[in-house]
Amino acid sequence: MTVRVPGRPGAELGYTEPLAHVADTIDRIAASGNAGIHEELRVEDWRVVGRSIFPTLATSEVCVTCHNRELGSARFAKGDVMGAFVVESDLTGYVARSLAYAGFAFGLLLLGYQILANREYRRTRAIVELESQVQLERQRREAEAHSNFVLSHDSLTGLVRRSVFMEKLGDICAEGCEKRFFLALIDLDDFKTINDTMGHDAGDALLVAIGSRLQNLAIDASGLAARLGGDEFALLVPKTERIPSMRSIGTSIVDLVRREVTHDSFSIQSSCSVGLSECGPGQLHDRKSFLKYADAALYVAKNGGKDQYCEFDDGIRRDLNRRSLITSALPQAIRHNELSVAFQPKICLASGLPVEFESLARWDLHSKPVSPGEFVKIAEETGTVLELDLATLAKAAEFAVCAINLTGTQVRISSNVSALGFRTPQIADRILDCVTKAGLPPRCLTIEVTESVLVENVASANESLSSMRANGVRVALDDFGTGYSSLRYLQQLVFDEIKIDRSFLQDIAKNNEKHFLFAKIVEMAKGLNKEVVVEGIENQAQLNLAVSTGANLGQGYFFSKPLDQTAALAYAQRLTRDRFGSQAV
Template identity: 35%
Template sequence: MSTVFANLEGMFFRCLVDEYWTLLSVSPGCRELTGHAAQDLVGNRQRSLEALTHPEDRAAVRGTILAALDTGGRYHIEYRIVCRDGEEKWVLERGVGLRDELGRQVLDGYLEDITDRVLAQIQLAETELRYRSIFENSVVGMFQSTENGRYLAANQALATLYRYPTPESLISSLADIATGLYVAPRRRVDFKRLIQRDGQVSDFESEVICRDGGRIWISENAHAVCAPDGSLLYYEGTVEDITERRRYQSVLQHQATHDPLTGLPNRNLLQDRLDQAVQQALRQANKVALAFVDLDNFKVINDSLGHAAGDELLIEIARRLRHALRGVDTIARYGGDEFVLIMGEQTSREDTQHLLDRVLATIQAPLALEGHDLRINCSIGVSVYPDDAQDLDGLLRVADVAMYHAKKTGKGQYHFYTRDLNQVVQDRFVLESALQRAIEHNELTVVYQPKTDAAGRVRGFEALVRWNSAGQGLVTPDRFIPLAEETGQILAIGEQVLYAACRTAASWPLVDGQALGIAVNLSARQLKEPGLLAMIADALAVSGLPPDCLELEITESMIMGDVEHTIRVLKSIKALGVRIAVDDFGTGYSSLSYLQRLPIDTLKIDRSFVSGCDRGGKAMAIPHAIIFLGKTLNLHIVAEGVETEGERDVLAISGCNEFQGYFFARPMQHAAVDEYLRSILN
């Protein structure tokens, strides 16, 4: 019996009912449980059962035991103990009070280690709480429904979508989804048939009837949840209101020629409006003025007040432009914060100046936005038909040159195109030609900036292109990349960088037993190229780089062109095994609903949000929100532009996975990378 007693897990004990719970005897299991030998515990008030008990739990333990002693019953209680090495363990104590042979009141009890069970329960509770929080607080409608058409669960977003005050009222009121929700009688049948065939439905669009009788269009993404034996338990999914999208589809012609935000004509309508103004000018022997308007410091306002405020500002500017000009004039949104004005019936420069003065005064009038009093300026470049050019492209080109000159010389003014400004055009042409030669003669080089974890361990690199021109000197990327995008030269540059980066990364040694990844930027033009997928596959094959070591970065603004096309292309790239990252996240106009559908692995926090985030408060609000969003979607989070230890630390604490920036290392040439890797491996 003593052998069995000695080998039992846990600790049997007898202790006095005193202020210390002084131990009178303990079983050998005490060492495994507490780290203390039996002789160190028995009779030792410094290592009594009270001393072993976690300070926060002592009062509850004593209260439970004393209450049991008063009633003469047995007791059991779960609490924490502190072991010899400082480790905390959860234990279950069972015991009973009695009198020993000396007549003293004692406890006979048993302590069992239940740490694994308690921690598992805590983790399960936290997981369930996070899931419930996401479910209840999501802005996207979420549901669970039975096969026969009843809702088991719904969140507030879904109830609101269907015009019900609460999820409970939605669940109780809709007894049959097939007949009570869908307009088309067989739509629920189609839903079930697709899930039975594929296990899920994606972008399942239907017209539904809301509680108030109104109708909306929805898109559902759902899947079947099955028991271990394969039997169906319920359907689970999300619902998105796509009524506006369907409405837009019915007015495609209008959308093709008008900006959806401001309602102004877009660039597609400019040629027709210019033709009309030119014909009128020819009949009346006068001229047409074209003004290229660019808002000053719009990005600063957009970044500081948010994209919603930026959109509101653009709408207000469009309204003011309509008010400033005449009915015969055309106002078009050319893109971003750029507008084009076509002003016909101009008999003299004074006529045009009068209109432009009115435009400037109207735009510069005080503006209240998001609780802020603002004064907006704009820079305007002006060209005149037929003096400066004979067609739309020519007029836009020289007006853009004049606008750049107006912005460069002080902003908040307009400038007419003159022949003297031809030098600007010539400089641009020279730079474009030099860039073409640089591409053809491999004058561009690729440098690599490390991406590290919070401890500074390198996990990969980002490939960046640099140009040190024989005739131009060092040309910064902000000068030649936008030019390359406009001219299409970015396609050749992107191809060179991709192949070079894959070859270089394939030669790197393992670090901590892992292959290093390489991130390469994709341009908007590349994303539209039909041969992109074949080029990526060939670059991997030629270099021998494993696909999962390549990460392709797209900017957030690139997503918002042809969204469906972007999703198809990215899914095809993902099928190769390549990772996808969204760069400069938070600076574009993308909808979070699209983020759920994009096959992405990584979110990169833009340097504009990283800078100064260690100040906390509002400075950390956006990075914290991006990290929380990314973690919720199970995405890898990378912060770029980290320049201080404080920025690194606060982002790491918030859950950021990787970092890049001057705090860790500047971009370096291929040879320097090899030396850098040797230094960290030795």
């Protein structure tokens, strides 16, 4: 193959080269004027060929002259490319080895990458799993904390519940009361009236407001406020300079509850009763006593007129001890038939004849009489009042049977039954069983109930009273005018007589306001075709006023004080024999 040098017409180099591109390469070298070594790598016939082209330059005038003379023309000049040497190498094996090494290196690199990737994957996975576990544990704890909060805090007010508060009391008492603490039990006054008149939403709004105020007071005093249930709250605070005494905390609670609460269009004015007790060094209280003392003080505050606080003291301690004694002894006295019954006659105002005896429970504890107002109230609070009433009725029925046998005339008795007793569905059957066992005809019995029975359940009470009336038992509405008196109740309750409370005769005088009201009540009762019994007649003037109004029966110390069974039998026998012969008592 002949290689011509560009720019040199007719210049040829004798050159045997199977590849035509070598001449092109030399041409490019000559054209560019770059006479350096040119190397290239090509694949030819499945071989890798490495070729180095070394250009030949005219470096001297002698060389140029010689060449031009041989060519017969001045074709070359000093510095021109006059030809080239080509060096070829078979690089197939080298390339193959290089590729093998490269493949091996790539494999190692890939393996290393895989190892690193697997390690990073495991690390990342471990981190993700750990984060997931942490997140799950956090969610579990948050859910548990929320659950514990819901279980331990009141949903309406956000205050702690009774269980948490009692636990706190136990902790304080367990520590020996090294620091002085004040416990306040708070009961909202007439909360039911607010619910009934303004609605439960208003009642809830009041509870929330009171709860918030107590909570703020507890936080300021480093104490604890709780909602014990319904409208009952509790506050436990340590003695501090800000709260140095029970009086200071009691005054603060009463004042903050008195503050007005606004809900929708309602302005709610509330009050509370507060019972306070103290626990501290030198006072060995347990949790039960700590709470019981505050509860006893609360009881006194409510009975004292409400809207006030009361501190537990020695006087309340004595009353509490006596109350505890009566509470434990009364059920045993009822079971062991230790109660007695006194009888007070009811007199016909027109004829002066006794027409009935009212039975009154009496009880001596350790040979000392207990006031009926005391033990009957405790019986109502402890749930033994129905057994007390039935025990009294049984003794009264036995007395009536004895009086009938002694006088030969019909003797009627009346007996009180508490409104709480009418919560028992079988109350009518149990009353009829009492008189039946004694052998007393039901027509000789009058059951006296107070108006509070209407507050319990009018329909249920009427059903029981109607059942007794159907068997001949009379029904009297006792203490009319002192509780929930209204014409609606008079229309709803089935009864045969009205007993006007003794309070109407106190300070009564002819033509004064009490006399006018008393006369109208008698007129209304007689208009309803009911017998009227006037209680508490103690002098001739009161008797004259009662007679002037047209009342039917009278009862009081003017006629007779309550008599024991023997005296009452003698009273009935004497009146029957001396004054009325064989006429009915």
